[in-house]
Amino acid sequence: xxxxxxxxxxxxxxxxxxxxxxxxxGFTFTxxxxxxxxxxxxxxxxxxxxxxxxxxxxxYSDSVKGRLTISRxxxxxxxxxxxxxxxxxxxxVYYCAKGGSFDLWGRGTLVTVSS
Amino acid sequence: xxxxTQPPSVSKGLRQTATLTCTGNSNNVGNQGAAWLQQLQxxxxxxxxxxxxxxxxxISDRLSASRSGxxxxxxxxxxxxxxxxxxxxxxxDINLSAYVFGTGTxxxxx
Numbered sequence: 480x481x482x483x484x485x486x487x488x489x490x491x492x493x494x495x496x497x498x499x500x501x502x503x504x505g506f507t508f509t510x511x512x513x514x515x516x517x518x519x520x521x522x523x524x525x526x527x528x529x530x531x532x533x534x535x536x537x538x539y540s541d542s543v544k545g546r547l548t549i550s551r552x553x554x555x556x557x558x559x560x561x562x563x564x565x566x567x568x569x570x571x572v573y574y575c576a577k578g579g580s581f582d583l584w585g586r587g588t589l590v591t592v593s594s
Numbered sequence: 595x596x597x598x599t600q601p602p603s604v605s606k607g608l609r610q611t612a613t614l615t616c617t618g619n620s621n622n623v624g625n626q627g628a629a630w631l632q633q634l635q636x637x638x639x640x641x642x643x644x645x646x647x648x649x650x651x652x653i654s655d656r657l658s659a660s661r662s663g664x665x666x667x668x669x670x671x672x673x674x675x676x677x678x679x680x681x682x683x684x685x686x687d688i689n690l691s692a693y694v695f696g697t698g699t700x701x702x703x704x
Contacts, residue, residue, distance in 0.1 A: 514693070516639075523597075524631075524639065524682050526693040538691050580629045580644035581684065587638055 481505030481583060483575050488588030491565055501558040501575030501585055508556040509533070511578050515549060515560045517571035518587075527573070528560070543569075565592045598623065598683055598696035605702040609672050616666040616683030616696045628666035628683045628696075630659055639682065643668065673703045 487499040501513070515527040528539045528549040537549055548561040558575050572587040599617040606612045616628055631639040641650055643659040656671045666683055683696035 523698040524695045526695055529693065540692055574638055580641055581631060581639065582641045582650060584638040
């Protein structure tokens with residue numbers, strides 16, 4: 480079954496860290512770039528980061544640059560998002576998505592940053 | 595990073611036609627075109643169209659996308675109740691080296 484499954488969300492205090500994972504199955508993982516996209520409660524979609532198929536290229540939105548790090552383990556078919564120095568405004572559902580056109584999405588994992 | 599501009603809402607009657615717009619600039623929509631995504635309430639987004647008018651398999655041919663200059667459009671003909679959703683556009687911005695999303699349009703079928 481072709482799918483992406485996010486995990487690792489939860490409630491975390493401001494300033495702390497969290498690592499999200501996205502497990503892929505049903506397609507050739509090493510062929511595709513992957514994204515993280517987030518959606519704050521009641522708000523629109525915000526692109527967070529992209530990583531190329533081999534991990535050699537990464538790009539970030541200005542709002543997360545220097546605090547969030549995208550990575551992947553092609554031997555495990557898994558995408559990651561390391562989130563450091565978390566802020567209340569990082570509270571959102573975090574989705575992973577496949578390919579240059581976002582042709583496959585996971586169901587998301589909720590991150591709540593609150594004291 | 596500035597996003598792409600979409601009208602907040604569009605309301606049309608059953609079986610009517612709705613045209614959604616997405617305005618960017620020459621670094622994003624005008625250069626690379628736009629993808630269109632649909633998000634039903636409580637669900638993740640789903641790709642409807644990419645590279646301006648290529649539809650993934652399983653997407654209805656009632657949907658068609660186009661681009662004129664820095665504005666992309668998504669036309670939904672024969673509106674059905676299941677078309678009620680939020681619609682987003684997205685494009686790669688060559689100046690920012692980043693993707694940008696539209697502000698989203700909520701479609702209501704009356």
